[in-house]
Structure formats: C-alpha cells, structure tokens
Amino acid sequence: MLEEVVSIEFNREIGKDTFLMGFRSPLLASCANPGQFLMIHSGRETRDPLLRRPFSIHGIQDKNTLMILYKIVGKGTSLLSALKEGDAISLIGPLGNGFTFPRPTERTLLVAGGMGIAPLFFLAQALKKAHKHEITMFLGFPTSQEVVMTDQLKDLNVDLSLTTEDGSLGMKGLVSDLLDQHLSQELTKKPVIYACGPTPMLKKIAQKAITCNLTCYVCLEVYMACGLGICQGCAVKAANSKGKSYHSVCQDGPVFSAETIDWEVM
Amino acid sequence: MLEEVVSIEFNREIGKDTFLMGFRSPLLASCANPGQFLMIHSGRETRDPLLRRPFSIHGIQDKNTLMILYKIVGKGTSLLSALKEGDAISLIGPLGNGFTFPRPTERTLLVAGGMGIAPLFFLAQALKKAHKHEITMFLGFPTSQEVVMTDQLKDLNVDLSLTTEDGSLGMKGLVSDLLDQHLSQELTKKPVIYACGPTPMLKKIAQKAITCNLTCYVCLEVYMACGLGICQGCAVKAANSKGKSYHSVCQDGPVFSAETIDWEVM
Amino acid sequence: MAVLPDLSVDIGGLRIKNPVIAASGTFGYGDELTPFYDPSLLGAIIVKGLSLRPMPGNPPPRTAETPCGLLNAIGLANIGIEAFIEEKLPSLAKIKTPLIANIYGHTIREYAQMAKRTATVDRIAAVEINISCPNVEAGGMAFGTDPDTAAMVTDQVVKNTTKPVIVKLTPNVTDITTIAGAVESAGAQAISVTNTFLGMAVDVATRRPKLANIIGGLSGPAIKPMALYLVHKVVEAVQIPVIGLGGIMDYQDALEFLLVGARAIQVGTANLINPKTPIEIINGLTDFCVREEIGNINQIIGDLRTKGEGHEKKGNRKDT
Amino acid sequence: MAVLPDLSVDIGGLRIKNPVIAASGTFGYGDELTPFYDPSLLGAIIVKGLSLRPMPGNPPPRTAETPCGLLNAIGLANIGIEAFIEEKLPSLAKIKTPLIANIYGHTIREYAQMAKRTATVDRIAAVEINISCPNVEAGGMAFGTDPDTAAMVTDQVVKNTTKPVIVKLTPNVTDITTIAGAVESAGAQAISVTNTFLGMAVDVATRRPKLANIIGGLSGPAIKPMALYLVHKVVEAVQIPVIGLGGIMDYQDALEFLLVGARAIQVGTANLINPKTPIEIINGLTDFCVREEIGNINQIIGDLRTKGEGHEKKGNRKDT
Numbered sequence A, B: 001m002l003e004e005v006v007s008i009e010f011n012r013e014i015g016k017d018t019f020l021m022g023f024r025s026p027l028l029a030s031c032a033n034p035g036q037f038l039m040i041h042s043g044r045e046t047r048d049p050l051l052r053r054p055f056s057i058h059g060i061q062d063k064n065t066l067m068i069l070y071k072i073v074g075k076g077t078s079l080l081s082a083l084k085e086g087d088a089i090s091l092i093g094p095l096g097n098g099f100t101f102p103r104p105t106e107r108t109l110l111v112a113g114g115m116g117i118a119p120l121f122f123l124a125q126a127l128k129k130a131h132k133h134e135i136t137m138f139l140g141f142p143t144s145q146e147v148v149m150t151d152q153l154k155d156l157n158v159d160l161s162l163t164t165e166d167g168s169l170g171m172k173g174l175v176s177d178l179l180d181q182h183l184s185q186e187l188t189k190k191p192v193i194y195a196c197g198p199t200p201m202l203k204k205i206a207q208k209a210i211t212c213n214l215t216c217y218v219c220l221e222v223y224m225a226c227g228l229g230i231c232q233g234c235a236v237k238a239a240n241s242k243g244k245s246y247h248s249v250c251q252d253g254p255v256f257s258a259e260t261i262d263w264e265v266m
Numbered sequence C, D: 001m002a003v004l005p006d007l008s009v010d011i012g013g014l015r016i017k018n019p020v021i022a023a024s025g026t027f028g029y030g031d032e033l034t035p036f037y038d039p040s041l042l043g044a045i046i047v048k049g050l051s052l053r054p055m056p057g058n059p060p061p062r063t064a065e066t067p068c069g070l071l072n073a074i075g076l077a078n079i080g081i082e083a084f085i086e087e088k089l090p091s092l093a094k095i096k097t098p099l100i101a102n103i104y105g106h107t108i109r110e111y112a113q114m115a116k117r118t119a120t121v122d123r124i125a126a127v128e129i130n131i132s133c134p135n136v137e138a139g140g141m142a143f144g145t146d147p148d149t150a151a152m153v154t155d156q157v158v159k160n161t162t163k164p165v166i167v168k169l170t171p172n173v174t175d176i177t178t179i180a181g182a183v184e185s186a187g188a189q190a191i192s193v194t195n196t197f198l199g200m201a202v203d204v205a206t207r208r209p210k211l212a213n214i215i216g217g218l219s220g221p222a223i224k225p226m227a228l229y230l231v232h233k234v235v236e237a238v239q240i241p242v243i244g245l246g247g248i249m250d251y252q253d254a255l256e257f258l259l260v261g262a263r264a265i266q267v268g269t270a271n272l273i274n275p276k277t278p279i280e281i282i283n284g285l286t287d288f289c290v291r292e293e294i295g296n297i298n299q300i301i302g303d304l305r306t307k308g309e310g311h312e313k314k315g316n317r318k319d320t
C-alpha cells in the first residue's frame, strides 16, 4: 500500500462514456493482483470532489503501465475523463484482497456486468498466463455502444457470450439470464464463478450459486470514503451473524466468497 | 451585461506567474471600455472555487478577441492558468464603469502597480487611438521577472518609467515614489492621473493627488462575490458621509474619482 | 406529446406558478438581474432585507469565500422600507410575479411597524420575517433562537398585516423544531428554512479575520446537507408549508429539498455565481417531471423513500 | 542557520511534541496508516470511538459525499473498550506518541465505567469524552446539547480516571459557550471543538436518503468556517485549552485555528483522503515558523489581529 503521484500515459474513450486510462507505475505494477483496486484523486487545486474514487486495476501493459477502465457516472469520473497525457494524478494502492485463483483443473466462469469487466479482464489475463485455463465469460452491457474489450478477450482465447439489455448486440437481456440458462443445462463439471458488476446482478448470481452449491466469488462495488480500512464506511452485512456483523469491503474484500455475504439486505 | 461561454484562444505565461489570456467574443469586444471588468468562472464540474473572479479587460485584438492579464495569487487564478486553447470558460461582462477620458489637451499620467497594468494598458491603447494623447506612464513591479508589457507600451509611444521593489530593473522603489518625485518638480501643466494597483499604493497616490488638487481616477480592486450589484459585498467607504456611506465598487466603480473615497479607512 | 407539468404550489395562501423563489439579499430589489432573463418567470421574488430606517451595512471586507461556501457580513445594507415602497416598487411594476418583503427589526415594535406598512401595499404579496440574520448587533438572530421571542415577533407581524406571513428561521439552534412549532402556533402561514450558519475565516498572511465584522453567515453548497436536514426536521414537526433553501445550485439540489417535503425552494448564493440558476432549475424541474411522467409537482413533494435497507432500490425510478 | 522551532504544547497537563493530533474515527486504532508514515511523528493519536461493549455500527450506506464535505453515519462501529485494551493496545507499543481514548457511553454510568477502566492503563495518556456523536440512538449527542448533562458526564469521568480529561463538544447547539463553561466547571482539563454537524443528502434518482440512517454528521472543508467560529467562541469563554478541528486539510487551515486560539488541532476527514496530511501539516507549521522567525508555536496561538478596519494591513507579516 503506497501513495504515488503518477503521470498519465493515455486516457482514451473506447466505448460510449467509457475510458481506458494508463499510467506509469513500475512499483504498483509489480505487486498488483486481479481484484485489487486503487483510490484515485484527480483534482489538485480543488476540494470538490473531496474524496478519492475507487477503481479496479484493469491490467498491466509492458510491465510498468497500470490501467483502469472506467465509465463516466458523476463528477469524479467526469473530471477524470478530462485529463490528458502528461497530467498528474495521485493514487493509493494496491488495495484490498484480489481473487482466489481456481485450481488449474477447475472450469472457470467469469460473469461481468458493465464496468465489472474491469477486474475480470485482468483476472482472465492472469489465469491464461498462469495455467492456460479454459475460461468461459458472460458479458453484459446496457447497449452495443457501451460494449468494450471483446476483441481483447477473444485474443486471449476466452469463450465469450454477450448480452445487451436492448438487444442491440448479442443476446437481449441481462447477463444473469445467460448464467441461469447455462446452469440449467446438464453440466459435466461444476464451474467456479467469478462475478463483478452492479449489486442487483451480483445478488442474483450469488443466490443462484449458493442454491446450486457452486463456489462463487463476487467483487463488490460499494461507496467508499477512504478505501484504507479506517473509516468503517464500506460495510456490508455478513451472512454469518455469529461472527462479526459487517465486513469492510475495502479491507475484507472487495472480493468475497458469495456465501459470506447476507444477500437479503443487499 | 451578458453571460457567455467562450473558447480560449491562448493562455500563455508572459512573466513570472503572469498570464495573458485571449478568448473570442465579438459581442463583448464591441462594447468593452477601459476600466470595465469581467467575472470569470473556469470550473465546470466543480463547486470549488465557488465564486467567479473579477478581471479587468486588458484589451481587444483583431476586433473579436478579448484579453485579460492576470497573476496567479490563489486557487482561482491557479486553475485559470492551467486552462488550454479550446477550453471553455464562462464570463459575465462588461461590468462596472470605465475610465472617464481626459480632454484631448490634458496631460495624462498613468500609474500602474503590478497587475494594475491590465486596465491601464487598455486605457493607453484607447487614448492613443482616440486622440493620440501624450501619455506618461509609471510602472511598478516587485521584481524584474514580473515586468510585462513594456515593449507593447513603447510601441504605443508611451513615455515609460519603471520601478522594481528590489531594484532589479528600472529604479529601485515603489511606483508611488516615482509619482512623488514627478510631482515635486515644477509642472507646466497639471496632469490627470489614472491609477490602478494594490490598495496601499492607490491610497498614497490618491491622498497625494487630493493634496495637490489634481484630478485623479483610481481603479479599485476589492473582494467581490457577485460583481453584479446584488450582494452589497464590495463596499468601500464614501468620502462624503452626508450622502450614502458606502459605494458598491462593482456598480459605482471600479473607477472612482479619488476624492469620493474615504482613504482613511482603506 | 408531453403535456407540460403543473409546477404551481401553494405557500400559506399564496399560490405561485412554480416553486422556485429568489432568496432575500441575493437578488437585489427585484430587477437587477433583468439583463439575464425576465424575472416574471420566477415563482416569486423575495427582495433584499428591509429595515424600518435605511442601514449602511458593515465595514468591508464583507464577504469571503470558503470551501464550497460564502461567508457574508453585509449587515443588512438597505434603503429602508419607506424608500423601497416609495421609490423602488413603482419601477418593479413590469415584473409579473409575487414580490415578498423580507423584514428585519431591531425591536419587536419595529417588526410590527413594518408589518403595518406592508398591509396597504398591493404589490407586496407576502411578508418574510427575518429573525435569523447573524450580521447585525441588536435583534437579528437573537429573535430566532428563543421560541418565545420568535413567537412574539410572529404574533405581532401577523396581527399587523393582511398578507401571508412567512417566518425565516436560523439554523444556529439546538432544536429547530421548537422554534418552528412556536411560530406556527403564533400564526405563521409558512416557514423558510434556513438562513445562514455562523462562521468565520482567517487570512493567515495578515493574521486578521477575513471579514471586518469577524463573524458572518455561511451560505452556498457547503451548507446544503445541513439545510436539508433542518428542512426534513421542520417538515415533520409542523403542518404549515416549509420553504427550503441553503446551497441550492441546480434542479437536482432543488429536488432533494422537495423530496424531503419542502413546498417550494429559494435560490440564494447561486444567483451571485450564475444569475440564470433559477431559470435553469425551473426548466430542470419541468424536464424531470416530463421524463418521469409526473403531472403535478406536488406528487414529488415529500416523496422521500425511507423504507428498506441499503441502496438496492437504485434505478427503480418510476411509480407515478 | 535556522534553529528548529519548538512546536510543543500543553493540553490540560498532557505535553505533546507538536500540536497535530489524529482525530477519533479517522485514524483507526492507531497503526492502520503505518504504511504511509511513522505515527510516532504525530503530537498524539485519538483512537476510534470506544464503547463499553462492541458495537456493529449502522447499516450501509454509511457515508456520502457532499460539496466539500463528507456525511457519515458509521454508528460507532468498534470492538469495545475491553478488546481494545487487551487485544489492540499491545500491538501499538512501538508507537511513541500519546494515545488518547475517545469514549462514548449510552448512559452516564457507562461513561464512568469506561473512565475507570482507562485509569489503570499506562498506555492511555488521556481520555476524550464523546458527548457529540450524532449517529447513535441513545446518548451520543443528547449528552452534549444540555449543559447540566454535559457537566454530569464530565464530572463522572473526571472522578473515575487519573488521566487528563478532554470533552469533545457538538456544534449542534444554540450557544456552545454554556456547554463549554459547564464542562470546564465540572473539571474538564481541555475541550475539543468540534464534532460533526447534523446533515443529510438525498439520491434523487432513487428518491432515497443517501445514508441508510437518513441523517449523519457532516465533516470536511465545508464545515471549517463554522468550526473556526465555534473555537473562537469557546476560546473566549473558557480558561482551559481548546483543541480545534473541523475541515483542516493543510497547514494554513491549522494556522487559522491556532490563530483564533486553539492550543492544538486535530485532523479528521483529511486522513481519509490524503493519509499524509498530519505530517504535511507538521512540516508546514515548522517551515512557517522558520520563515516568520517564530521560535515557539505558542507565539502564534491566539495571535488573531482584530483591530482596525478593512484589509489595509495586508502584507504586514512580521512582528516577532
């Protein structure tokens, strides 16, 4: 965990309101794992926005360049998108616990909704590198204009299925529908599921996985003030009320085993 | 008085921490007078800084380009200096009352301290254009690195004298010293004085002018919240307590005849 | 296709065509911002705070910027109620929206006298009592921090005018609901929440307060969450309409106040920065209603949803 | 050439090497930010608010950003004072700066019990009483809004511990000086001003409060002018040292509080954004003193200049 001011190498729109940003940080690049995240602050002179914003590490390029993939949803991401090559940003990372890798023989199923693709792409890359895993991936986006990273995933030899909510590309519907369909088939080998995306999607997937008794890891996105484990702001209800009642997403997560979360209240 | 979002044509450092910014605004350029000012806001996504900042109109280029000359002193000016060609800023103007021009035969003396040069350069330009006035100008800066616009003033055929506080260029001392010296000579013709700069400098000059019974216009810089005459924030004590006690700098000024201000409390 | 939504609301007997009102002290006497738009478009205009006699205001500096906020210690500089009515009002004839007089007295008697003066002036549609100004020595906020005094002022104003009476509360109290309850009982027809928060700032280079008055009132986006909380509390405590204000800069901010139950909102500091803010808010609210298929703005007012845990309901936008 | 200035100050019998203290709830239990710097460099550390028994905290969402501010409704999630002393304290041995326990009770008896528990723990240098938390049902802020109750809590804590007692006040009162006076009379050795301001925020897309708890406490730069005003008032009202906090982000902010008379300052929300803030403030104060030829930080404390009108004194910086 370190704080570093880095210089932006690129920051380009690769889909509607969706940006890929890269910055040089050999130190962070050398220790980043899929599922971990960064807390980023763009403003230098201004106190508005006040807090850093959390972003998953999306990958590493040429050993020294770290990437994030993000979508404009508000003030912070909008300001981020206006930054140009050479501009400085401050980041803290790598934070949180990354994904637990599957055993080399396990069937691996990645399910990404929207920007959930950010950490899962990094995971796919890492898995392919480590063990040449066979990976099935379900991707969901609101509409075709927001679809990103499919070429890169195909280059990685990932078995890809796509949904869009409006049906403008791939199957029409939600990515969780794709998973339901898939799991309703007779499966020879139980998959390990890795999911990241909006909370309602994760809830559906996690509950399905628990019902089917499948190992499932979710990468949660909640509102974070510090990302450092000091404010206790990022609580999620723990499933097992005998132990502690809340997990800290920034410290105990953001990756959780599905059954450790109380999905009822999510 | 209008609000306009304009595109920056240039924004370059022409002296230490001193920037010249130009933006296209045919409408404003057509009605701007020397001594008038603009309220400028640079931030789009952010509420910090909150208020607009006032800047004198520094001149007009090619009929359609308006210029300001400014120095980085805090948050607002620092953010302004980071803007690049093509970036948008919002401005309101032209605001306030400009300088009352001297009669064509009057000897005209401009006294500028630091950024006080901004409106006075515009005035010099306008006077030369209108009547080919003979203009004497006293300029003061903290140090040689901050000296700007002298070449342009020479091009205008202004009779220029320079002081720096550290003596690194021109005479060592304050620009008000230069005026004192000048006024201590036997003068054949009484000059009309136009002064702009820090308040302590204006105070000295105004009091001197009043003592010497000279016509003197000062362009005041005070803290302004709105610049529009609605907040009553920009008050300065009026000299004649029989009438109203305070002037609104943004409405009644920023140019005042020296004897209308109560300099004791400034 | 879309029928324009009905934005009109009723504040204590005063019907206004939309819930967007210009706040006192940030809109001059009514026509200063005419170069930017026609003020007749506003729901109402509350003019600069008026006192019985003209007041010069405090020595400068009177304003200072703070993070997302504005400190002011204007000290109620104004021409006095008489000059306002005689000299200013006639020139405001062309403004086709209710004008509300914001009045401030040094004594309860002064409040009563001013109330009486408004009673016969047709052009004044309502009176807003300022018992919450932090920037004047006598009276001002002092009247607004004690329920009994607040009630007495209200009572005297109500008794002396024929107009709807709005009481503007100060946030600088332990329990705003007791003050709200007291002025309601005393006959106020509506309550404005909130005036500015007490604050100060220091220039470290000179080691001097940034305001000559040392202390001032804080306004602007910085105070929005606190103002919203206070509106929420007052709405729960009283029956009469509440007008919300404090840091409203855009239509989303306005919606936050309407959702917690404000019947109308006022725009203050934002006028100083972007004079067109009130118009942008009116347009924003109109578009929002069209988008969400809301025919009447009253359907939004108070529609805050507090049941259920967490943010799981995100995206569940439509229910009209 | 320059001798390093003496930054040490005394807060109610506790001497600290510099006036920069980590605020409760924004610094964990003391060693969480060790990856960024050695916490021994701080003047003191106030640990996360402790209660008699462990508390799980409020349901999420617990935080929301507002303009230049942070709303929180953590609800005092903590492991309880017993677990803190038994399990946490030993691992903090390597931190060479005073640790101050911030305690919160549901009843006056609980405050007394916790005070007693701290009495025998060498590693706890002082106790800060939290009678100002807006985010818990019983107690919390309620104890801090009434002078008599505030005095009773203070009295019980003072009687039951051997440590210096600091009382942390809430800003959500009409007159903070009466509360400050009451806790001073009850034996408090120092006063911290201020805890968070009550606030709320609404997500207009979902029409739900942004905090599950609906209301929360506002902190960060937005509150700085109000906190500074309150410190100014309390400094004028009491003899005991005042610790200032609220929105301090850099050394200039810290200087503002010192100039109005705070003996020391705390850094809260800034830790969440830039963990190195307290160190940058210590360095900034050191450089400032060197630049201004100030040998001892106490020369700055309370050196606010309020004489004379206007800002004519600008630039007149040196007088030591």
Ligand SMILES: Cc1cc2nc3c(=O)[nH]c(=O)nc-3n(C[C@H](O)[C@H](O)[C@H](O)COP(=O)(O)OP(=O)(O)OC[C@H]3O[C@@H](n4cnc5c(N)ncnc54)[C@H](O)[C@@H]3O)c2cc1C
Binding pocket: A037, A049, A053, A054, A055, A056, A057, A068, A069, A070, A071, A072, A073, A074, A075, A076, A077, A078, A115, A118, A119, A220, A221, A222, A223, A224, A254, D203
């Ligand atoms: C561990 C983690 C990893 C993340 N990784 C990525 C990523 O790789 N790419 C990406 O685009 N986004 C990611 N996010 C979400 C990202 O942090 C938010 O989109 C961002 O903080 C929004 O900031 P803003 O100022 O633009 O929006 P705001 O103006 O703060 O908010 C705009 C809207 O977004 C919602 N929102 C804000 N923050 C969050 C959040 N943390 N979680 C859910 N909703 C939020 C708000 O409630 C509001 O509705 C991640 C979040 C977490 C916690």
Ligand SMILES: Cc1cc2nc3c(=O)[nH]c(=O)nc-3n(C[C@H](O)[C@H](O)[C@H](O)COP(=O)(O)OP(=O)(O)OC[C@H]3O[C@@H](n4cnc5c(N)ncnc54)[C@H](O)[C@@H]3O)c2cc1C
Binding pocket: B037, B049, B053, B054, B055, B056, B057, B068, B069, B070, B071, B072, B073, B074, B075, B076, B077, B078, B115, B118, B119, B220, B221, B222, B223, B224, B254
């Ligand atoms: C009518 C008018 C015309 C002006 N013309 C110019 C110009 O042409 N070029 C130029 O560089 N500046 C000009 N100024 C001053 C300019 O407005 C300020 O420098 C600017 O507002 C500072 O903003 P900031 O955010 O950078 O500084 P801040 O962070 O707000 O303040 C930094 C320091 O500057 C002081 N300061 C801020 N605003 C003012 C002000 N209005 N007057 C005096 N001191 C102030 C503050 O007290 C503080 O000490 C003019 C001011 C007025 C009123």
Ligand SMILES: Cc1cc2nc3c(=O)[nH]c(=O)nc-3n(C[C@H](O)[C@H](O)[C@H](O)COP(=O)(O)O)c2cc1C
Binding pocket: B231, B232, B233, C023, C024, C025, C026, C048, C049, C050, C070, C072, C074, C076, C102, C130, C133, C168, C194, C195, C196, C218, C219, C220, C221, C223, C245, C246, C247, C248, C266, C267, C268, C269, C270
């Ligand atoms: C410059 C200025 C002058 C004000 N004058 C008055 C006044 O005369 N009477 C009054 O009731 N409120 C006055 N106020 C308070 C505002 O009407 C409003 O209550 C407050 O600023 C909060 O709203 P805002 O954050 O939208 O500005 C003034 C505020 C400012 C900033």
Ligand SMILES: Cc1cc2nc3c(=O)[nH]c(=O)nc-3n(C[C@H](O)[C@H](O)[C@H](O)COP(=O)(O)O)c2cc1C
Binding pocket: A231, A232, A233, D023, D024, D025, D026, D048, D049, D050, D070, D072, D074, D076, D102, D130, D133, D168, D194, D195, D196, D218, D219, D220, D221, D223, D245, D246, D247, D248, D266, D267, D268, D269, D270
């Ligand atoms: C996330 C968070 C948790 C807090 N927890 C506590 C606490 O446990 N006890 C306490 O006395 N104050 C607590 N506070 C209040 C801070 O200590 C401080 O008084 C307040 O935030 C104002 O200072 P700031 O603006 O520098 O943050 C907390 C504040 C925040 C933001």
Ligand code: FES
Binding pocket: A223, A224, A225, A226, A227, A228, A229, A230, A231, A232, A233, A234, A248, A249, A250, A251
């Ligand atoms: S975000 Fe602060 S503890 Fe997790």
Ligand code: FES
Binding pocket: B223, B224, B225, B226, B227, B228, B229, B230, B231, B232, B233, B234, B248, B249, B250, B251
């Ligand atoms: S700055 Fe607002 S009236 Fe002049």
